[in-house]
Amino acid sequence: MQRRDYLIRKIFFAFITLIVVAFFNFLLFRILPGDPVRLIIHSPRMTREAQERIRTNFGLDKPVWFDGERLHEGDVIGAFDSQFTAYVRNLLRGDLGISFAHRQDVSTLLAERAWRTVVLLLGGDLLAVVLGMTAGLIGAWRRGTRLDLAILLWGLFSWALPTFFLGIILLILARGRLPVGGMVTAGLKPEAGLTYWLDVGKHLILPTITLAVVYTGEYILIMRSSAMEVLSEDYILTAKAKGLSTFRILRDHALKNAMLPMVTMIALTLGYTVGGAIQVETVFSWPGLGRLMYEAVQKRDYPVLQGSFLLLAISVIAANLLADLLYSALDPRVKAE
Amino acid sequence: MKTNLWRFLVVCVVLALTAPSLIGCQPQPETTTEAQVQPTEAPAAEPTLAGAEPPTEPEPVTLHVGTTYIWDTANPTFGWYNYNLRNLIYDTLIEWGDIDTFEPDLAESWTVSDDGLVWTFKIREGVTFHDGTPCTAEEIAWSLNWTIENEIETFSFYLANFAEVVALDPTTLQVTLSDPVGNMESALLLFTWILPPSVWDGMSYDEIMEFEGVAAGIGTGPYKLVEWVEGEYLILEAFEDYWRGRPAIDRVVYREFATDDVMIQALLAGDIDVIDMVPGPGVQSLESADTVEVLIMDSLFIDELIINSHENGTQPASLNDPQVRLAMEYAFDRGQIITLGYLGYGEPATTVLPTSMGDWHNSDIKPILFDPVEGNRILDEAGYLDTDRDGIREDGEGNPMEYRLYATDSASNARILEVISDGLSQIGISAPPTVMNEDSLIGLYPDFDFDLIYWGWGLDPDPDFAMFIFTCDQREEGGWNDSGYCNEDFERMYEEQAVTVDQEERRELIWEMQQKLFDDRPYLVSTYYDNIQAYRSDRFTGFGLGCGDILWKWCFLQGSPIE
Numbered sequence: 001m002q003r004r005d006y007l008i009r010k011i012f013f014a015f016i017t018l019i020v021v022a023f024f025n026f027l028l029f030r031i032l033p034g035d036p037v038r039l040i041i042h043s044p045r046m047t048r049e050a051q052e053r054i055r056t057n058f059g060l061d062k063p064v065w066f067d068g069e070r071l072h073e074g075d076v077i078g079a080f081d082s083q084f085t086a087y088v089r090n091l092l093r094g095d096l097g098i099s100f101a102h103r104q105d106v107s108t109l110l111a112e113r114a115w116r117t118v119v120l121l122l123g124g125d126l127l128a129v130v131l132g133m134t135a136g137l138i139g140a141w142r143r144g145t146r147l148d149l150a151i152l153l154w155g156l157f158s159w160a161l162p163t164f165f166l167g168i169i170l171l172i173l174a175r176g177r178l179p180v181g182g183m184v185t186a187g188l189k190p191e192a193g194l195t196y197w198l199d200v201g202k203h204l205i206l207p208t209i210t211l212a213v214v215y216t217g218e219y220i221l222i223m224r225s226s227a228m229e230v231l232s233e234d235y236i237l238t239a240k241a242k243g244l245s246t247f248r249i250l251r252d253h254a255l256k257n258a259m260l261p262m263v264t265m266i267a268l269t270l271g272y273t274v275g276g277a278i279q280v281e282t283v284f285s286w287p288g289l290g291r292l293m294y295e296a297v298q299k300r301d302y303p304v305l306q307g308s309f310l311l312l313a314i315s316v317i318a319a320n321l322l323a324d325l326l327y328s329a330l331d332p333r334v335k336a337e
Numbered sequence: 338m339k340t341n342l343w344r345f346l347v348v349c350v351v352l353a354l355t356a357p358s359l360i361g362c363q364p365q366p367e368t369t370t371e372a373q374v375q376p377t378e379a380p381a382a383e384p385t386l387a388g389a390e391p392p393t394e395p396e397p398v399t400l401h402v403g404t405t406y407i408w409d410t411a412n413p414t415f416g417w418y419n420y421n422l423r424n425l426i427y428d429t430l431i432e433w434g435d436i437d438t439f440e441p442d443l444a445e446s447w448t449v450s451d452d453g454l455v456w457t458f459k460i461r462e463g464v465t466f467h468d469g470t471p472c473t474a475e476e477i478a479w480s481l482n483w484t485i486e487n488e489i490e491t492f493s494f495y496l497a498n499f500a501e502v503v504a505l506d507p508t509t510l511q512v513t514l515s516d517p518v519g520n521m522e523s524a525l526l527l528f529t530w531i532l533p534p535s536v537w538d539g540m541s542y543d544e545i546m547e548f549e550g551v552a553a554g555i556g557t558g559p560y561k562l563v564e565w566v567e568g569e570y571l572i573l574e575a576f577e578d579y580w581r582g583r584p585a586i587d588r589v590v591y592r593e594f595a596t597d598d599v600m601i602q603a604l605l606a607g608d609i610d611v612i613d614m615v616p617g618p619g620v621q622s623l624e625s626a627d628t629v630e631v632l633i634m635d636s637l638f639i640d641e642l643i644i645n646s647h648e649n650g651t652q653p654a655s656l657n658d659p660q661v662r663l664a665m666e667y668a669f670d671r672g673q674i675i676t677l678g679y680l681g682y683g684e685p686a687t688t689v690l691p692t693s694m695g696d697w698h699n700s701d702i703k704p705i706l707f708d709p710v711e712g713n714r715i716l717d718e719a720g721y722l723d724t725d726r727d728g729i730r731e732d733g734e735g736n737p738m739e740y741r742l743y744a745t746d747s748a749s750n751a752r753i754l755e756v757i758s759d760g761l762s763q764i765g766i767s768a769p770p771t772v773m774n775e776d777s778l779i780g781l782y783p784d785f786d787f788d789l790i791y792w793g794w795g796l797d798p799d800p801d802f803a804m805f806i807f808t809c810d811q812r813e814e815g816g817w818n819d820s821g822y823c824n825e826d827f828e829r830m831y832e833e834q835a836v837t838v839d840q841e842e843r844r845e846l847i848w849e850m851q852q853k854l855f856d857d858r859p860y861l862v863s864t865y866y867d868n869i870q871a872y873r874s875d876r877f878t879g880f881g882l883g884c885g886d887i888l889w890k891w892c893f894l895q896g897s898p899i900e
């Protein structure tokens with residue numbers, strides 16, 4: 001019973017957070033200076049009707065919150081026909097609007113860019129998690145040895161390494177052997193089947209390595225310190241005294257307990273990386289979510305920004321929720337809180 | 338306890354797998370509808386990748402161009418970017434060849450009546466558009482009339498005095514002018530692209546403005562637009578029926594890079610063959626490579642410090658004083674600006690027209706060299722003294738000489754503003770630098786709410802446009818006049834040169850106008866900077882170097898692959 005309450009509470013809070021984020025998301029872009037309509041209307045000579053049509057299409061002809069005059073006249077429904085209600089209505093329908101700059105459905109645009117970013121991040125993140133946790137655990141077990149020192153130094157070094165710097169160095173090293181940037185050779189289409197995916201794979205190698213290296217540092221350091229704490233516990237000594245093998249001690253006793261901070265870490269990283277790949281995407285000219293957002297900021301493309309902020313918020317909230325849920329599965333003490 | 342490792346693994350896998358579903362989208366290759374332009378035909382994949390290419394087909398020669406921005410739209414009626422790319426797709430009546438020359442294009446030859454009002458063009462035979470429709474004098478007349486009627490922004494400016502355009506027969510085009518045009522040839526060569534009636538006829542103005550797609554790229558030029566994937570790449574393919582004959586390079590692929598550094602690596606690696614604009618810091622690493630040729634070419638680019646000259650602007654009164662402007666010229670360290678801002682790839686400027694414009698550039702105007710001592714002397718004499726001894730002078734009414742100094746936010750602009758600010762502080766003027774994005778800068782314009790702005794232009798080969806910038810009407814919102822300058826004498830000379838057909842007379846007027854601008858100083862022009870390009874000299878050769886841009890059609894078509 002306790003556990004179910006815990007879950008319900010967590011999901012409820014996640015939901016509330018989401019609503020607040022969606023509300024701020026709307027507010028944020030309405031208080032920024034500048035008129036986005038100027039961007040859509042290419043020519044100042046465009047007829048007034050055409051300008052109005054564009055405003056209507058994008059819903060910019062309506063009041064932001066509500067129409068005070070009409071409310072005064074008693075036309076409650078008409079008064080609340082505003083940008084905000086349209087935003088909420090569309091949001092509930094999963095309609096994120098049309099991009100000013102791309103003149104394309106924002107949800108399509110986001111979906112298309114998001115999977116590219118996910119493809120990019122997945123490999124890098126997975127590699128980093130596996131390498132980082134293994135190295136961190138070994139470092140903690142062999143504490144004080146040269147091996148530990150090497151792992152620690154590597155962790156600190158890769159953590160401090162700027163993504164764009166590493167990316168460019170890798171590009172220089174792989175020059176001539178691997179493609180420099182982009183996602184696919186120009187003109188190649190998914191219809192080409194395996195050829196297409198092999199080509200994408202080739203373009204993925206360098207950004208994946210870059211991400212893996214940069215993220216391992218964090219995982220190594222957290223895993224190492226967390227495992228070190230666990231290894232100093234009495235029950236590890238007991239396990240040793242029972243004559244268990246090193247592998248079993250690490251796997252069954254140390255890893256499980258040291259996992260807790262790691263779960264938070266991994267969940268947070270995953271949540272943030274969906275939008276946080278801007279640097280990698282920039283260095284490798286990868287047409288993903290990060291670059292889309294960067295361009296949208298420059299072009300004041302409100303619908304795209306709104307949509308991608310929402311997507312980011314959802315992924316961070318969902319990742320956090322997931323961490324909470326995993327916590328309760330991994331650690332029996334949590335649900336008692 | 339045995340299940341623990343499994344549990345851990347499951348946790349990892351779950352975490353990894355939830356990422357895509359969190360955002361509700363699985364990898365779906367078939368939804369990559371990003372291409373706003375659909376290919377008319379499947380482009381040939383590179384044989385090394387496709388593998389299944391028939392062995393009989395010779396490998397197409399592809400030239401890859403690296404750029405940081407391909408263009409804003411395939412629609413030529415409101416696209417402002419990458420004219421060299423558009424110029425490969427469309428033709429004009431007369432072509433802009435080397436920087437200061439023009440060549441016959443769709444017009445083989447032309448004559449002009451004695452009064453300068455009737456121009457008769459002999460139109461080339463056998464020209465077709467990319468969609469197969471013919472391009473005779475009829476279609477050209479239609480295209481020019483359509484441009485004028487719809488006031489197509491990007492190029493109707495050049496056709497201001499056109500009263501009537503008619504096709505007398507399929508090879509004869511007659512243009513009647515309301516007033517003589519001083520720069521008739523360059524008006525017709527510049528961006529007045531001939532567009533096909535088969536695509537554009539019957540559209541309303543709004544439909545024209547909203548038109549997108551590969552059909553917007555149909556012209557008579559040497560290359561056909563095949564595909565454009567926004568933010569990624571653009572593919573051009575040689576046009577078989579191009580009137581000069583099929584170009585030697587089969588395909589041109591533009592690739593967009595998010596950073597200059599990576600683009601330079603791509604050229605060194607051979608991923609791309611040409612960089613359209615090499616940033617100064619990249620020159621050294623490219624020059625050391627044997628396979629790369631770096632071209633440092635004269636251009637029509639100028640950068641300048643704009644001094645707010647609008648009578649209703651918000652600048653302090655002291656800034657309107659010619660003596661203050663003269664003193665500022667002495668505090669304007671062009672040498673240092675070029676060294677730090679352009680890494681030496683530019684020459685110190687005097688007038689608005691760069692030296693690359695040949696005779697149009699007024700070479701009588703001598704540069705004023707950096708001399709803060711002289712600047713201080715002028716300000717002392719003019720009565721601007723530092724009465725409160727805080728290092729900043731005051732005007733007659735005790736207002737300190739503090740100016741707002743702005744520029745767009747780039748690394749080089751930040752350095753340049755420091756040099757300008759430092760120079761001005763040496764003559765007792767405070768102008769702390771502020772960088773902002775271009776939108777914010779443009780936002781200052783309706784009210785002319787600034788004192789000094791560092792900005793630049795890419796000019797036309799004909800001096801008309803550079804002078805047009807300073808005319809009074811252009812101060813309105815959406816106009817070109819960014820200094821707010823408006824002067825009766827200048828206005829009169831501008832109108833006179835516009836209708837002066839005798840080019841020597843016109844040159845004298847243009848020289849006088851440059852002198853006028855130099856004396857009134859709406860601009861302190863800092864530099865005529867170089868256009869730096871680089872290409873793989875182990876793969877391609879022969880590009881013409883006179884255009885200031887090897888991607889400019891005239892120079893590009895001279896290039897060929899090395900066997």
